Amino acid sequence: MKSFNELNLHPALAKAITGMSFTTPTPIQAQAIPIALKRNDILACAQTGSGKTAAFAIPILSHLLEEPGSMALVLVPTRELSSQVTEVFRQLALHLPMIRVVSLIGGVSMQPQLRALSKGYHVIVATPGRLVDHLERKSATLKNLKTVTLDEADRMLDMGFAPQLKQIFRHLPEKRQTLLFSATLPNHIQDLARNLLVKPERITIGAVSSAVPTIQQASKHVGQTEKNNTILDEINGREGSILIFGRTQRRVDRLARYLESYGVDTGRIHGGRTQGQRNRALEEFKTEKTRVLVATDIAARGIDIDHVAHVINYDLPQVPEDYIHRIGRTARAGRKGEALSLISPEEKPLWKEIEKLLKTKPGTVVQARQAFQPAQ
Ligand code: AMP
Numbered sequence: 001m002k003s004f005n006e007l008n009l010h011p012a013l014a015k016a017i018t019g020m021s022f023t024t025p026t027p028i029q030a031q032a033i034p035i036a037l038k039r040n041d042i043l044a045c046a047q048t049g050s051g052k053t054a055a056f057a058i059p060i061l062s063h064l065l066e067e068p069g070s071m072a073l074v075l076v077p078t079r080e081l082s083s084q085v086t087e088v089f090r091q092l093a094l095h096l097p098m099i100r101v102v103s104l105i106g107g108v109s110m111q112p113q114l115r116a117l118s119k120g121y122h123v124i125v126a127t128p129g130r131l132v133d134h135l136e137r138k139s140a141t142l143k144n145l146k147t148v149t150l151d152e153a154d155r156m157l158d159m160g161f162a163p164q165l166k167q168i169f170r171h172l173p174e175k176r177q178t179l180l181f182s183a184t185l186p187n188h189i190q191d192l193a194r195n196l197l198v199k200p201e202r203i204t205i206g207a208v209s210s211a212v213p214t215i216q217q218a219s220k221h222v223g224q225t226e227k228n229n230t231i232l233d234e235i236n237g238r239e240g241s242i243l244i245f246g247r248t249q250r251r252v253d254r255l256a257r258y259l260e261s262y263g264v265d266t267g268r269i270h271g272g273r274t275q276g277q278r279n280r281a282l283e284e285f286k287t288e289k290t291r292v293l294v295a296t297d298i299a300a301r302g303i304d305i306d307h308v309a310h311v312i313n314y315d316l317p318q319v320p321e322d323y324i325h326r327i328g329r330t331a332r333a334g335r336k337g338e339a340l341s342l343i344s345p346e347e348k349p350l351w352k353e354i355e356k357l358l359k360t361k362p363g364t365v366v367q368a369r370q371a372f373q374p375a376q
Contacts, residue, residue, distance in 0.1 A: 001030045004058075007037065010065045012095035013058065020091055026051030028205045032179075033058055036147075041200040042179045043193045048328035049304075050205050053088045056149045056179050061092055063146055063177075064099060064122050072147040074125045075168070077155040079105040079275065080282070084304050085151060086125045099123065104140070106130040108275050114139050128156065128164035135171050142171045150196075153182040154189050158319060169196065183328075184321050215331045217339045219351070224344040227314060228258050234340060235264055235292060240309030241285065244294045245326050247315035255314060256294045265289070270296040297322050305329070313341040316350045320357040 001007065004017050004025060025033065028050045035042055036059035046052045060072045074089075076082045086103040093099040102116045104126040110133070117139050124131070124140065134140040150156065156165065178197050182189050193200065222230050235242060246252040249270040259266040267281035267290040285293040286305050297317060308330045317323050323341075330337025343351050 001025060001034050007033065007058075007062075009058070009062055010096075013061055013065070013092060016092045016094045016096075017054075017058070019094065022054065026055075028052050028203065029055045029058070031203045031205070032056065035201045035203075036060075036177070036179060037062060039063070039177050041177060041197040042181075042203060043185075043197055043200040044179070044181045044203040044205070045185045046181055046183070046203070046205045048183060048325055049331065052151070052181050053085055054092070056151070056181065057085070057089050057092050060123065060147050060149070061089070061096065061099065065096070067146060068098075069144060070146040071122050071124065071142070071144050072149070073131075073142060073145055073168075073172075074123065074149040074151055075128055075131070075156065075165070076125060076151045077127065077159050077161065078298060079107060079127060080278075080298070081152060082125050082127055089123050089125065101125065104130045104134055106133075128161040128168060132164050132167050135168065142168075143173065145172055145176055147177040147179065148172055149179040149181065150192075151181050153180050153192065154184045154186065154321065155325070157188055157192065158321075165192075183325060214336045215327050215339055216337070217327065217341075219341040219343055221343050221345075224346070227342050227344065228255065230342055231255065231312065231314060232259065232262055232264075234310075234312060235259070238310050238338075240291075241288065241305070241307050242292045242310045242312060243285075243305075243308050243329050244292060244312045244314050245317070246294055246296060247318070249296060251315065252294045252296055259292060259294070264292055266292045266294060268294050269298065271298050297326070309337060311337065311339045313339070316341060316343065316347045316354065318350070320350075320353045323354045323357070 004014065004022065028044065028046045032042055032044055032055040036056060044052065056074070064070060064072065074085055076085055082103050082105045086101055089101045093101060099122045100120055101123040102113070102121040104113050104124060106127050106129045113134070117134070131140070180193055180197060220230065231244065244255065246255055249272040252268055252270050256266045256268045267285050269278050269281050281293065284290045288307065311327050311330045313326060317326060327339040330339060341351070
């Protein structure tokens with residue numbers, strides 16, 4: 001598939017795709033959409049920023065138009081990813097007022113979700129825990145479900161959602177389409193796929209794709225106490241928006257306060273902040289009111305802000321796969337990006353693990369210009 005026109009989509013859907021300025025399908029879209037339209041199951045290994053959301057949202061909407069009264073479920077690991085996926089569905093359904101998209105996420109009040117559900121729904125985008133709550137109190141049902149999508153399945157398992165997923169799958173009709181998207185395919189994801197998918201088509205977008213062009217990676221070995229100063233120098237020496245990752249809520253708070261004290265407008269996102277505070281910090285970063293956003297790994301996925309020019313790892317991630325997700329926050333939608341990791345002596349073993357992972361997944365290292373400079 002070279003163009004969206006080949007798909008003979010409903011005119012209202014085709015119009016929305018054009019309206020979103022999607023002219024050429026990204027590689028994952030070119031591969032996944034025709035298969036999903038045929039209602040086959042998919043096991044897709046796709047990088048962040050590859051255009052995977054539209055790869056499942058377009059066929060889902062197309063099916064909903066063919067079968068009024070049916071519904072689809074998308075399971076996501078985080079609230080941030082939920083709002084992004086919901087937004088993509090809403091944009092694609094812009095000219096389809098009959099399609100109702102409902103987002104069910106934890107950490108916020110039940111009431112607005114109950115009200116939204118009572119008006120009817122065709123697409124539910126949910127984090128697993130909150131969906132289980134709704135299923136238990138019977139405010140949502142999945143009996144008319146035709147397609148279930150697991151987005152960032154590896155992350156859902158890493159976050160301990162396996163029991164909730166099991167519960168949810170007990171509520172799903174046996175005859176259904178299942179789409180599983182994951183940035184990585186470790187054994188436990190392949191086990192999950194074996195349990196849930198029926199004769200899936202496998203798609204791997206490992207090679208460099210046009211949607212994820214150039215992330216220049218670099219690393220610096222610094223002492224733990226030099227990290228703040230180094231970050232400040234890096235901020236002053238770079239242009240454009242910067243997303244910084246710290247290991248814990250406290251370290252994120254401390255670094256943000258330090259940067260503020262030097263006059264750098266800085267936002268903060270971590271699990272200890274309220275949803276309102278997180279949304280505000282994200283909005284201010286998105287609108288470039290703040291140039292720097294400091295976050296824990298909660299922000300490593302889902303954040304889709306085109307203008308993030310730099311990702312800096314103030315601390316290395318504890319899980320090597322998260323390195324890929326973090327740096328995937330830059331170089332979005334065809335832009336260039338840079339990633340810098342500060343490595344303290346205690347973090348050297350973690351860095352080795354990351355190097356090992358990157359070597360086994362060459363497609364994720366798009367341009368590793370200085371990525372593996374030896375320790376100084
Ligand atoms: P995703 O991987 O779904 O988070 O998408 C990453 C980014 O690519 C988002 O900013 C999308 O709006 C953008 N995008 C997705 N599909 C296309 C396309 N066919 N053409 C241009 N941009 C796209």
